[in-house]
Amino acid sequence: MGVQFSSPWFLLLLIPAGAFLYYAYKSDFRLGGFRKKLALFLRACVIILLIFVLSGLHGFTILRDKQVVYLADRSDSMGDTARLSEWIGKSMDAKGEKDGTAIVSTGLEGAVERKLSLSGEAGASLNAALEGKFTGLESGLQLAGNLFEGTADSRIVLLSDGEENVGSMAATGRLLKDRGIAVDVLPVPQREIRDAAVEELRVPDKLYQAESFYVEVMIKSTFKTAGELRIYEDNREIGREVVEVSPGENRFAVKGLAKSPGLHRYRAEIFMDGDESSANNAGFDFTRVDGPPKVLIVEGTPGTSGNITAALESGMIGTEVISPHMLPLEAAKYALYDSIIFNNVSGSNVGGKQMDMIEQAVRSFGIGFMMAGGDDSFGMGGYFKTPIEKALPVSMELEGKREIPSLGLILVIDRSGSMAGNKIELAKESAMRTVELMRSKDTVGVVAFDDSPWWVVPPQKLGDKEEVLDAISSIPSAGGTNIYPAVSSALDEMLSIKTQRRHIILMTDGQSAVQSGYDELTQTMVDNKITLSSVAVGMDSDTNLLQSLADAAKGRYYYVEDETTLPAVFSREAVLMAKSYIVDKPFVPAMQNAGDWASLFDQGVPGLYGYVATTPKASAQTVLTSPEPDPVLARWQYGSGRTVAWTSDLSGKWSKEWVSWPAFANTLTEIVKWTFPQFASSPYEVTTTAAGNQVKLQVESDSDNPPEKLIAKVAGDEAGEQTVELIQEAPGRYTGQVNVSKPGAFLMSLEDASGGNSVQAAPGTGFVVPYSPEYRIASGSGEDGLKKLAEMTGGRVLSWDKPEEVFDREATSRKVLHDWSYSLLVAALLLWVADIAVRRLALPWAAIGARLAAPLRRRPAPAAETGRDAGLDRLAARKDRAASFYGSGGGSAKPPAADGPVPEQPRNRGAGTGEAGGGGTAPAPGAAPAAGRKAPPEARAPQRPKVPQRERPPASAKPAGGTGGRSAGPPPPPPPPKSSGGKAMEAEEQSGSAMDRLLKAKNRNSR
The missing domain is CATH 2.60.40 (Immunoglobulin-like)
Structure with missing residues (x-):
């Protein structure tokens, strides 16, 4: 343990500080004695402590222990990591008692297996969950470097093949070097496997329709083999070749033909004999083919799109007709088309996932969309609150435009255990969407059933929709399936409902426990004009029973494989019961806001015989309207794309005058072209x-x-x-x-998005993310990178045969500083408070000082102090002897014995008058004391035993030898007369009072 100063020049402040303290001691007259000394001492301590803080006083300790963090690469390219754990365990056996170890694993990111520990039994297991598809040594090194406590010789031991593909270990190595952390490396040999990989796939960035091109494939292999190379365009195989590969790089070219315009995705796959890794057997690329536009037509009824295809093809627009069930499940597929047309398609036939993709294609990638009307479109198709309705310029809800018959609707929903998960959630969403379509004068009830029915919402007028929706959202799933009690209970309640139309919707995914008794129920429904529609969800449902119930009760039967279509089915049923959505009467549309389409109708507008009623959205442009007025033709911009709503049909049922109109082909072509993406080339x-x-x-x-x-x-x-x-x-x-x-x-x-609203800035493009570089065939340069890292940080290249050499080195001594600034400041603050207390508080400081000094007085006094106290004691003894000689209380003193020699006393060197330290003697009887005379022997010698007094001599007799020296004459004369005796008494009292004053002064000084 030692001390040091970081700014020692501040210690020069001790010189002016000492001068200040000396001046304060001399000039401060308000305090005295012990109190002044204590205050000055406290102030001196405060100043010294503050100077130490300014000078940066630190303590330090010299340490020589070691800290090692093992960093294990556990990416997929490392194979089995058991050998790493075994090597780490053997290495830890050689560590010292005070050496600490920790373990970190790394894949894409680092993870701590074990924090720093001095225990030799901590273990070397590698169990942390990691993403092994990538090797991120940078992340692992950063995490390992943060585990050190900074109190020892710090070192990282990296076990890896060095084939990093995320980050840069060299950059992190420079940071570790600056911190004094060395990195030892243990290169892990690459696994010897037979591997062939698609290293690269290239197609031209841009192609024109009918243009020939080559798909270039580079295959890298570690062994010689043969196999098959297959090329796919949008998951459609366009080429297959048998190829032979040799170790190293092998390049092949497969000829292709750009048949259709749009974005196309290409994939190359290999199937090689003896290949031990399949994660790297595919490559991807994108290209765009420019050519005539192409429109995807989705028709609800087969064979009803002839009018549309003929009109578009006459305008040089390519078409492709599919059924709703053939809609793609990949977003890239929709990018092949410039626009999509729904021709009288029911929402119950379009999955929720496809609806999301179409809406996304319009909003984000500028693909056009148009919906043509019919019995199964718009509100009649169940598109209420679907992604398709969100993209269209019209709403499916009729907002108070006409009188719609009152509706009584009871939803019978299966809540058995088989409905758990996504099914019950979609069933609840379907019921809630149906309730939102209904009006306040309608009556709604919801009964959920398992083994027995449970009325979630008893039949009631739809006053508070939120309360009904909350009740529906709380339906749980549990129990078995028994349909009959639920339908019977719903029918009993429906008989008491008085509305213009009454309808029951039954939905289940299971088999009923009761198979009989339904004929009586359906007959009661028919007699009371109550209809029932049934929805069978999945193959496990009782399809025969459900279909027979719907047919007997004059309702509709739905078989649903994709449960995401349930909301559309329920919405469609609610709309069909209203019937007012279809306006079935002849009229001639009127132009309202045609804009640049006005020229299409200069020669007049043909008549129509019906349409599906909708409500235009606030920002939509209504081009043609009906007399009600309802929109017949409306358009708007939705995100990056454009959409059009044609609420009549295009098959000829309601529009036979339109499809026979000479300008029909040109008009429809222009309408569809308006929906095409607006950018032919990209400025980016x-x-x-x-x-x-x-x-x-x-x-x-x-x-x-x-x-x-x-x-x-x-x-x-x-x-x-x-x-x-x-x-x-x-x-x-x-x-x-x-x-x-x-x-x-x-x-x-x-x-x-500069102006607040997002506007498409460029046509859609594509990119691919290939398989992880972790699965690429290694180049073998990883070991060189590890050696450079060790050299940069001052580390070593370790050996698999000598795991103990991790600790086989002399630890670098390290000075660990201890900051005392806070402690010194706290001490200075406390002493400053004590200094204020000493100066300001009126306390018995002298008594406090005496108590504090009492332990010191009990110690043996120094020589000089002992001599001073002995002199005072002798002076007090002389006083006692003088008082004894002259008598106490004013009487005569007893003379010394006559028959004994009087010991000679040393000559007094003072000339006092009886004061302490003066050395004077008491005056002889009858005479004033004279200076320079010796004191009687009794005044200096210890007190002797009393002897009988002799008869006093006459008063006139005087001793012959004066007062000094040895007395050889007779004993002292008797006391003088009364007057002379009074003077002697005064001299004795004066001598005693002076001695008392001296003793009192001594006592005061000792305080």
Whole structure:
């Protein structure tokens, strides 16, 4: 333990401080004695402590113990990590008693296996959960460096193959070097495996329709083998070849043909004999094919889209017709089309996932969308509160426009155990969506059933929707399935409801425990004009029973494989019961706000025979209206795309005059073209770089006025997207990062958000995230990187055969500083408070000082002090002897015995008058005391025993030898006369009073 000063020059302040204290001692007359000394001592301590704080007084300790943190690379390329754990355990056996060890594992990120511990039994297990698809040695080194306590020789032992693919261990090594932390490395040999990998796939960035091109594939292998190479375009195989590969790089080219315009994703896969790793057998790439636009037509009824396809193809627009069940489940598929048309498609046939993707394609990637009417479209198709309704310019809800018959509706919902999870949640959402469609004059009831019915919402007028919705949302799932009691209870309640239309919706996914007695129920329904529709969810449902119930009760039967369509089914049923959504009468549409479409109707507008009633949204542009008025043709901008609503049909049922109109083909073509993406070329150059599970986006604009705020929207193969606000690093240059969880294809669009509203800034583009570089065939340069790291930080390259050499070195001594500033300041503050108390408080400081000094008085006094006290004691003895000689109380003193020699006393060197230290003697009887005379022997010698007194001589007789020297004459004469005796008494009293004063002064000084 030692001390040191970080700023020793401040110690020079002790010189002026000493001068100040001396001046304060001399000039402060308010205090005295012990109190003054104590106050000065306290103030001196305060000043000295403050000077020590300014000079940076620190304590320090010299330590020689070691701290080692083992960093184990546990990425997938390392294979079995048991050998790492075994080596670490053997190494720890050689550590000293005061040496600390810790263990950290790393994959994509680091994780602490065990914190620093001195115990030799701490263990070397490696069990932390890690993402092994990447090797992030930088993250592991940073975490290991943070575990050191800074009190010992610190060292990291890195066990890795050095093949990092995230971060930079060299950058972290420089930081560790600055902190004095060395990194020892143990290179782990690469596993010898037979591996062939698709290292690279390239297709041209841009193609034209019908253009031939080559798909270039680079395959890297560690052994010679043969196998098959397959090329896919949008999951459709377009080429297959048998190839032979040799160790190293092998390049192949497969010829392709750009058949259809749009964004296309390409994938290359290999299937090689003897390949031991399949994680690196696929590669991806994107390209855009320019050519004639293409429209996807989804028809609800097969064979009803001939009018649409004929009109578009006459305008050189390609078409593709599919059923709703064929809608793609990948976002990239929708990017192949410029627009999508729903031709009288029921929402119950479109899955929730497909609805989300279509809405996302319109909003984020500028794909157009148009809905054509019919019996199964708009509100009649159950699109209320769906993503499709969100994208359309019209709403499915009729807001107080016409008198709609009152409706009594009871929902019978299966809540058995088989409905647990997503099914019961979608069933509750369906019921809630149906309730929201109903009006306050309607009556609604909800009964849930398992083995027995449970009335969640007893039949009631729909006054407070929120209360009903809250009750529905609380339905749990449990129990078995028994349909009959629930339907019977619903029918009993429905018989008491007085509304214009009465309807029951039954939904279940199971088999009923009771299979008989339903005929009587359905007959009662028919007799009382009550209808029932049934919904069978999944293959396990009692489809025969449910279909027979719907047919007997004159309702509709639905079989649902995708439970996400349940909300659309319930909404459709609620709308169908109202019937007022369909306006079935002839009329001629009127132009309201045609805009640039006004020229399409210069020659007049053909008549229509019906349409589906809707409500235009606030910002929508209504082009044609009905007499009610309801929108017949409406359009608006939705996000990056455009959508159109045509509420009549295009099959000829309500629009036979339109489809026979000579201008029909041109009019429909122009309407559909208006929905196409608005950008033919992009003013932005987009570059993507994958690093670990992150993709860095870099966007550069060549525009003179680049946007202030740019947003990127990225969507994967599945529904859902990430919105990334790009950071403008320089004028026209933007960067951002996107987190990805797995390799695959991604679509991206750019939006300008400078003005508060997002506007599409560029056409959609794509990028791919290949398989993790962890699975690439290693180049073998990892060991060199480890050696450079060890050399940079002052570490060593360890051996697998000598694990004990981790601790086989002399520990570097290290000085550990202890900051005393806080303690010194606290002590100075306390002493300053004590100094104020001594100076300001009126306490018996002398008594306090005496008590404090009492222990010191009990010690043997120093020589000088002992001599001073002995002199005072002798002086007091002389006083007693003088008083004894002259008598006490004014009487005569007893003379010395006559018959004995009087011992000679030393000559008195003073000339006092009886005061202490003066050495004078008492005056002889009858005469004044004279200076220079010797005191009687009795005044100096110890008191003797009393002897009988002789008869006193005459008063006139005097001793012959004066007062000094040895007396050889007769004994002292008798006392003088009364007057002379009075003077002797006064002299004796004066001598006694002086002695008393001396004793009192001594006592005061001792205080």
